Amino acid sequence: MQQDKLSLGAVKVKKVFETEWFSIDAISQKKSHRPYYRLSCNDSVVIVALTEDHKLILIRQYRPAIGTSMLEFPAGQIDLGETPEVSIKRELEEETGYRCGSLSYVGPYRVDPCRINSMVHLFFGKDAKLTGKKQIEDEIEEVITISEEEFKEMIKDRKFIAASGVGFYSLAKLKGLF
Amino acid sequence: MQQDKLSLGAVKVKKVFETEWFSIDAISQKKSHRPYYRLSCNDSVVIVALTEDHKLILIRQYRPAIGTSMLEFPAGQIDLGETPEVSIKRELEEETGYRCGSLSYVGPYRVDPCRINSMVHLFFGKDAKLTGKKQIEDEIEEVITISEEEFKEMIKDRKFIAASGVGFYSLAKLKGLF
Numbered sequence: 001m002q003q004d005k006l007s008l009g010a011v012k013v014k015k016v017f018e019t020e021w022f023s024i025d026a027i028s029q030k031k032s033h034r035p036y037y038r039l040s041c042n043d044s045v046v047i048v049a050l051t052e053d054h055k056l057i058l059i060r061q062y063r064p065a066i067g068t069s070m071l072e073f074p075a076g077q078i079d080l081g082e083t084p085e086v087s088i089k090r091e092l093e094e095e096t097g098y099r100c101g102s103l104s105y106v107g108p109y110r111v112d113p114c115r116i117n118s119m120v121h122l123f124f125g126k127d128a129k130l131t132g133k134k135q136i137e138d139e140i141e142e143v144i145t146i147s148e149e150e151f152k153e154m155i156k157d158r159k160f161i162a163a164s165g166v167g168f169y170s171l172a173k174l175k176g177l178f
Numbered sequence: 179m180q181q182d183k184l185s186l187g188a189v190k191v192k193k194v195f196e197t198e199w200f201s202i203d204a205i206s207q208k209k210s211h212r213p214y215y216r217l218s219c220n221d222s223v224v225i226v227a228l229t230e231d232h233k234l235i236l237i238r239q240y241r242p243a244i245g246t247s248m249l250e251f252p253a254g255q256i257d258l259g260e261t262p263e264v265s266i267k268r269e270l271e272e273e274t275g276y277r278c279g280s281l282s283y284v285g286p287y288r289v290d291p292c293r294i295n296s297m298v299h300l301f302f303g304k305d306a307k308l309t310g311k312k313q314i315e316d317e318i319e320e321v322i323t324i325s326e327e328e329f330k331e332m333i334k335d336r337k338f339i340a341a342s343g344v345g346f347y348s349l350a351k352l353k354g355l356f
Contacts, residue, residue: 011245017195017202019215022293024195024202027242037197038243039217039293063291064205065216067189070291109341112290113241113248115200115217120341155352163287163298166352167345174333174344 015040021077025117043108043118045088046075048172049100049125055145056169057128058160059095062139069141071160073168075120084121092125096143097134101127106171111164122168124177148178193218199255203295221286221296223266224253226350227278227303233323234347235306236338237273240317247319249338251346253298262299270303274321275312279305284349289342300346302355326356 014035017024022041029036049057062069076091078084085105093099106122134143146154151169154160172178192213195202200219207214227235240247254269256262263283271277284300312321324332329347332338350356 019202020212021215024197029242034198036242037199064189064207064214065293065295066288066291067295070288072291107336107339109339110244110248111341112294113244113250113340115243116290116293117243117245122341152352155349158285161285161287162291163289163300163345163349164341165345166348167341167343170344170348171333171341174330 039116041116041118042077043084044075044077044120045084045091045123046073046120046168047088047092047123047125048073048168049092049098049128050178051098051128051145055147056151057096057098058144058146059140060142060144062141070162072162073165088123093131093133094135095140097130097132098128099131100125101129104177106175122171124172217294219294219296220255221262222253222255222298223262223269223301224251224298224346225266225270225301225303226251226346227270227276227306228356229276229306229323233325234329235274235276236322236324237318238320238322240319248340250340251343266301271309271311272313273318275308275310276306277309278303279307282355284353300349302350
């Protein structure tokens with residue numbers, strides 16, 4: 001097994017398709033004649049944030065990839081030159097109009113290691129207040145704040161079906177952040 | 179907002195890149211001149227499975243997309259013509275050599291609705307026994323079984339960093355399956 005890892009230095013990566021948001025790389029693996037294809041893009045950020053009255057902030061967002069909208073935690077791709085912290089503050093305020101009184105960094109996680117090479121940086125925020133600086137973003141259909149008990153019911157009732165979102169919430173809980 | 183949903187019928191989807199495992203579609207959106215790009219592939223399956231002595235089954239798998247290996251729950255893409263149930267039984271036995279005494283379907287979830295149009299079907303299994311029918315799969319470096327307490331420590335210590343994996347475990351817990 002160690003041999004596989006060491007031979008990675010000889011792996012060749014070639015960009016075979018490109019859009020404004022991501023590219024597709026073909027990775028030539030020594031052991032195989034068939035290349036492996038991955039989606040390559042900037043890292044992203046996501047936040048599990050609580051309002052001053054201890055409610056979770058969720059957004060209902062239209063997702064063109066699936067042709068429908070769904071509930072998720074506020075998130076976004078990191079812009080060129082941004083730190084994850086600057087990025088998550090910007091995304092949260094643009095998408096929801098909230099700014100957190102305190103923010104902590106939980107860490108970088110993998111969302112789809114099978115196919116995507118980027119990481120998502122998870123933040124936990126508290127004491128979020130409305131600033132009135134929500135941007136007009138067409139794809140954000142609704143911002144909702146709900147109690148933790150209501151959120152758990154939502155998960156059980158399949159009203160929240162983002163698997164990584166359930167993971168982000170559980171990570172913040174397991175780390176003892178709330 | 180309702181208007182956006184209704185206008186979906188007029189959305190045009192065009193395949194612009196293709197590999198053996200997935201394709202990239204350009205989605206023309208009425209409101210914008212810029213197409214939206216998504217990755218289109220078969221649905222997949224994943225299982226949170228417990229052995230007869232109540233230990234969780236994890237695999238350490240080499241992921242070419244990220245150039246390293248990581249711990250995850252057994253999972254895989256559904257083959258053409260397979261049901262999710264047949265697929266997860268096959269994947270679990272091929273990857274780990276285990277077969278479950280009982281299996282329940284938790285439901286379909288989204289892993290990356292921002293970019294990927296497929297769903298992952300989550301199963302929960304109990305009383306898994308070794309059958310000896312593990313396939314030689316180069317990318318599976320290790321199969322480990324650990325207690326739930328050890329798994330939670332692993333998550334806290336960043337030894338398990340698959341966000342959706344944390345979500346799958348938590349979904350099975352929230353649904354009261356173990």
